[in-house]
Structure formats: structure tokens, C-alpha cells
Amino acid sequence: MNIALIIITAFLLISIALGLLAKRGKEMSMEQWAIGGRGFGGIFVFLLLAGETYSVFTLLGTSGLAFNNGAAAFYLLAFTALGAITSYWILPPIWKYAKEQNIVSQSQFFSVKYKSQGLGLFVAIIGVVALIPYITILFKSMGILVSATSYGAISSNTAIWIGMIALLVYVMVSGIHGSAWTAVLKDFLIFFVILFLGIYLPLHYHGSFHGLFQAVHDMKPHALTLPDKGMSVSWFISTVAISAFAYFMWPHNAPTIFSSNSAKSFRLNAVLLPIYALMILFVYFVGFTAMVELPGLKDGDFALLELSLKTFDPWFVGIVGATGLLATLVPGSMMLISTATMITTNIIEPLKPNISDKHKGWSAKGFVVLLSLVCTFFSMSSGDTLATLYLTSFSLITQMAPSLYLSLRKKNVVNKYGAGIGMFAGIAIVIYVTFSKTTMADLFPSLPSIIQDLNIGIIALFTNVVLMLVVSLLTRKSTVAVSYSSPKNNAL
Amino acid sequence: MKPYYLLAVLPFIAILGGAAFVNRIEPYVLGLPFFLFWIILWAVLCSVIMFIIYRLDPLNKENEE
Numbered sequence: 001m002n003i004a005l006i007i008i009t010a011f012l013l014i015s016i017a018l019g020l021l022a023k024r025g026k027e028m029s030m031e032q033w034a035i036g037g038r039g040f041g042g043i044f045v046f047l048l049l050a051g052e053t054y055s056v057f058t059l060l061g062t063s064g065l066a067f068n069n070g071a072a073a074f075y076l077l078a079f080t081a082l083g084a085i086t087s088y089w090i091l092p093p094i095w096k097y098a099k100e101q102n103i104v105s106q107s108q109f110f111s112v113k114y115k116s117q118g119l120g121l122f123v124a125i126i127g128v129v130a131l132i133p134y135i136t137i138l139f140k141s142m143g144i145l146v147s148a149t150s151y152g153a154i155s156s157n158t159a160i161w162i163g164m165i166a167l168l169v170y171v172m173v174s175g176i177h178g179s180a181w182t183a184v185l186k187d188f189l190i191f192f193v194i195l196f197l198g199i200y201l202p203l204h205y206h207g208s209f210h211g212l213f214q215a216v217h218d219m220k221p222h223a224l225t226l227p228d229k230g231m232s233v234s235w236f237i238s239t240v241a242i243s244a245f246a247y248f249m250w251p252h253n254a255p256t257i258f259s260s261n262s263a264k265s266f267r268l269n270a271v272l273l274p275i276y277a278l279m280i281l282f283v284y285f286v287g288f289t290a291m292v293e294l295p296g297l298k299d300g301d302f303a304l305l306e307l308s309l310k311t312f313d314p315w316f317v318g319i320v321g322a323t324g325l326l327a328t329l330v331p332g333s334m335m336l337i338s339t340a341t342m343i344t345t346n347i348i349e350p351l352k353p354n355i356s357d358k359h360k361g362w363s364a365k366g367f368v369v370l371l372s373l374v375c376t377f378f379s380m381s382s383g384d385t386l387a388t389l390y391l392t393s394f395s396l397i398t399q400m401a402p403s404l405y406l407s408l409r410k411k412n413v414v415n416k417y418g419a420g421i422g423m424f425a426g427i428a429i430v431i432y433v434t435f436s437k438t439t440m441a442d443l444f445p446s447l448p449s450i451i452q453d454l455n456i457g458i459i460a461l462f463t464n465v466v467l468m469l470v471v472s473l474l475t476r477k478s479t480v481a482v483s484y485s486s487p488k489n490n491a492l
Numbered sequence: 493m494k495p496y497y498l499l500a501v502l503p504f505i506a507i508l509g510g511a512a513f514v515n516r517i518e519p520y521v522l523g524l525p526f527f528l529f530w531i532i533l534w535a536v537l538c539s540v541i542m543f544i545i546y547r548l549d550p551l552n553k554e555n556e557e
Contacts, residue, residue, distance in 0.1 A: 081531075
């Protein structure tokens with residue numbers, strides 16, 4: 001075992017210990033385990049949300065995308081800043097309603113808001129499906145991380161198994177409380193490691209940032225702007241737009257949002273999160289430095305780690321690896337906890353209404369294990385880059401946004417049928433496109449590339465919204481007629 | 493709807509609407525190619541604008557629960 005691996009293992013033990021400490025002396029009901037009893041203050045909520053935003057994907061996937069596709073990677077920073085703004089208006093009403101109705105998960109939000117257990121169940125399933133590519137990213141990253149820092153001694157697949165077991169132990173120990181404290185440690189580490197790598201590496205190899213970009217430009221003249229075709233300007237705009245639109249739709253964001261003790265936290269977050277997004281800039285610097293320094297590297301997702309291995313002593317590689325580990329554990333535990341909670345409250349509970357709290361806890365934990373196994377399988381079999389998996393996950397969660405946002409209005413034009421069918425169509429399109437590898441160009445061969453390059457999520461979203469409105473209108477005729485006749489509504 | 497909320501639309505116009513016009517390398521600003529600089533600039537302005545809105549909005553002065 002080399003120094004790097006020893007350091008990574010030490011950090012794993014520390015985070016498990018933090019989880020145990022956080023758990024001590026607290027009765028863990030399902031509400032406690034999942035959302036910390038709605039007692040978290042503004043800065044803590046910020047740390048948790050930031051913790052979910054900045055995962056190991058930020059380190060490996062972002063630098064990998066910059067390495068592989070250059071300027072296309074800038075979309076990540078753009079949508080993070082724009083998406084964060086929406087926190088100001090979207091999250092307070094969601095939080096308020098959840099608090100009034102004692103809601104603990106996203107799918108429960110849908111089932112209560114639309115008064116339909118069926119819709120809640122459906123959203124729970126979508127949530128699980130949408131998180132599978134993301135959790136797969138985490139396990140894959142864990143594999144990359146451990147195999148790279150072991151200097152090839154541990155194979156990627158063995159590393160994925162080790163990583164999965166570490167994550168499971170961590171999640172079982174303490175639920176969200178452990179995540180919150182480890183999130184503090186992780187945010188601290190990721191902040192300094194990204195800043196250090198992003199400043200040191202370009203200066204070390206090129207003297208200045210300008211020097212770095214000129215070297216990139218000399219080597220690949222088109223890397224610093226969007227290409228005319230493929231990940232072009234219209235790809236960029238459509239991808240930023242839908243990603244920002246659905247920024248807080250992650251099922252694992254919901255428990256964090258509900259764990260807040262006030263609506264003000266979210267308005268403060270809208271101020272803090274965009275500037276915090278600048279961290280991503282420093283990851284770009286790493287990716288571009290790797291582009292110049294590691295011309296022979298095949299897999300961009302290894303760029304950050306390979307460049308670290310080339311540049312630093314093993315102990316520092318260990319720190320980078322430990323940062324990646326924590327950046328996997330924190331979001332990973334959030335995702336697993338929220339999906340398991342959703343399955344339990346929306347699928348198991350309706351089937352077995354008299355289930356005890358203790359059994360609910362057990363069932364949630366059982367699903368955590370099951371889900372981990374599924375994602376382990378995918379992370380070993382999928383050949384996609386981290387960034388591709390991320391885009392897929394995003395296209396899936398986007399489909400929940402329209403019916404959720406409209407449900408926040410005083411008078412919702414959408415009903416449960418419209419919401420369900422719209423989402424179903426959107427999700428079906430995304431899944432079909434993902435597995436069949438269809439592109440917009442295949443669908444519309446005669447249209448100009450400005451249309452062909454659009455993110456396919458836009459088509460899914462458009463279909464979703466149209467169906468949602470049409471179906472709602474058709475299935476609601478009678479109620480609409482009644483409400484139009486009432487003078488109160490005419491005044492609106 | 494408070495009128496100063498409209499300030500939050502500016503970053504969307506700048507990044508989504510501006511992308512086609514700023515997709516270029518020259519001029520370098522602060523060592524960054526122009527496209528990257530433009531996005532960074534607006535990420536910072538997002539925070540500035542939201543800070544202004546946060547301070548203007550009476551919602552944030554009252555203590556809820």
C-alpha cells in the first residue's frame with residue numbers, strides 16, 4: 001500500500017467516525033434520518049446544497065470534459081450560476097408547502113400537491129431512474145480514483161467494489177447528519193484542492209493563465225471556442241437553458257431543501273451559490289493544462305488524476321484522492337438516502353399502510369443496498385464518459401420541472417393526468433434516445449445544424465409540456481366549466 | 493412582482509442570448525479567452541445582482557419563524 005492509498009483510507013475512517021459522532025444521542029426516526037428534523041440554518045443549508053452541487057464529478061468529469069471537448073465544458077459554469085439564481089423564487093414556496101404538509105421527499109411532494117398517490121409513485125420511479133446515471137458516475141469515479149492513486153495496483157472494477165462498500169457503510173451509519181458534517185470537511189478540502197491545482201498547475205507548466213491558453217490555442221486552435229457543429233452555440237444555449245431550468249430538481253436536493261429551518265436560507269443561497277460556482281473555472285484550468293501536458297491520454301476522466309500523478313509527490317496525490325473520496329461520499333449518501341426514502345414512502349407505504357417506523361427504516365436501508373448493486377453493475381459495464389452520464393441524468397430530472405413549477409401557482413392549470421402523461425413522454429424520449437444513441441441529426445436530417453445540435457432534452461421537455469397542458473385541459477373540462485362560472489375566479 | 497426582480501433576467505440574456513456573439517478567443521481578458529471571460533463575468537454579476545435584490549426585498553428583513 002502506498003502513501004496515497006493510506007491517506008485516502010484514513011479520510012474514509014475519519015468520515016465514518018464523523019457520521020458515528022453525529023448519530024450519537026439522537027433517536028433516528030425516518031424524518032430524522034432523512035431530513036434532520038427540519039432544523040438546519042442558512043449557512044448549513046448552503047453547505048449541503050453546495051456539497052451536492054460539487055461532487056467528484058466537478059473534479060473528474062469537468063476536467064475530463066474540458067480535456068476532451070474544450071469550450072463545451074464552459075456550459076457547466078454557465079448553468080450553475082444561472083440555476084442558482086432560481087433558488088430565490090422557486091425554493092421558498094416548495095419549502096413552505098413541504099413544511100405545512102410534513103413532506104419529506106420529492107415524490108411525496110407530488111403526491112400531496114396533486115392529491116394522487118399514483119403520481120407520487122411514478123415520480124419516485126422517475127427519481128430513481130434519473131439518479132441511476134448519477135450514482136453510476138460516482139461509482140465510476142471511485143474506480144478511477146482508487147485505481148489511479150494506487151498507481152495501477154488495484155484494478156478499476158475492484159476499486160468500484162471497494163468504493164461501493166465504503167459508501168454503504170457510510171450511509172448506514174448515520175443518514176443525513178453524517179453527511180452534513182462530512183460535507184463541511186469535504187467542502188473545505190475540495191475548495192482548497194481545486195484552487196491549488198487550478199492555480200499551481202498552469203503556473204508551473206506555462207507561467208501564467210494567458211500562457212496556458214496560448215499553448216492550448218497553438219496546439220488545438222478550436223478548443224477555446226464552441227465548434228460550428230456538434231457541441232455548437234445552439235447546443236450550448238439549449239443545454240444551459242434546460243439545466244438551469246431544472247437546477248433544483250434532483251431528488252436528493254429535496255431532503256436538503258426540506259431540512260432548512262427558514263425560507264430566507266434559499267434567498268441567501270441565490271446570492272452565494274453563483275460566486276461559489278467560480279470554483280469550476282479552476283477545474284477548467286486543470287483540464288486545459290492536461291490537454292497540453294498529457295497529449296497521449298485517451299480517457300479525459302483520468303486527466304486531473306494523471307496530471308497530479310505526473311506533477312506531485314504521492315502524499316499530495318493522496319490528498320487529491322481523499323478529496324475525491326469525500327466528494328463521492330457526501331453526494332452519494334444524499335442520493336442513496338433520498339431515493340431509498342422515496343421508494344419507502346411512496347411505493348412500500350401505500351402497499352403496506354400499517355408498516356412501523358422501524359420497518360420503514362429497514363426497508364429504506366435495504367433499497368440503498370439494492371440500488372448500489374444496480375449502479376455498480378452499470379458503472380462496470382458503461383463505456384460513456386462521466387460528462388455524458390451527467391447530461392443523461394439532467395435530461396431525466398428536467399422532465400419533473402414543468403409540473404412542479406406550475407403546481408406552485410395559486411391556481412394550477414395542470415392536473416395529475418397531465419403531469420403524469422407529460423413526464424412519462426419526456427422520460428420515454430430521453431431513455432429511447434440514450435439507449436438507441438439517436439441524435440437530433442438522425443431525427444431531422446434535413447434541418448440546419450442550428451436545430452440538429454439542440455440538446456435532445458429540449459425536444460423531450462417540449463413534448464412533455466405540450467402533452468401536460470393538452471391532457472390537463474381534456475381531462476378537466478367539467479371542473480373548468482364550473483370554475484369559470486364562479487364570480488371569484490372571473491375576478492382573477 | 494417587484495420591478496427590481498427583473499434585474500435577475502439580465503444574466504440569462506447575457507449568457508443565453510450573448511453566446512453566439514461572444515464565442516471568440518480574442519480579446520483575452522485577464523488571461524482568459526473572451527468566451528470564458530464573458531461567462532465568468534456574468535457568474536460574478538449573478539451574485540452581485542442577487543445581493544442587490546436580497547437587500548432591496550423587504551421579505552428578507554422580517555423574521556419568519
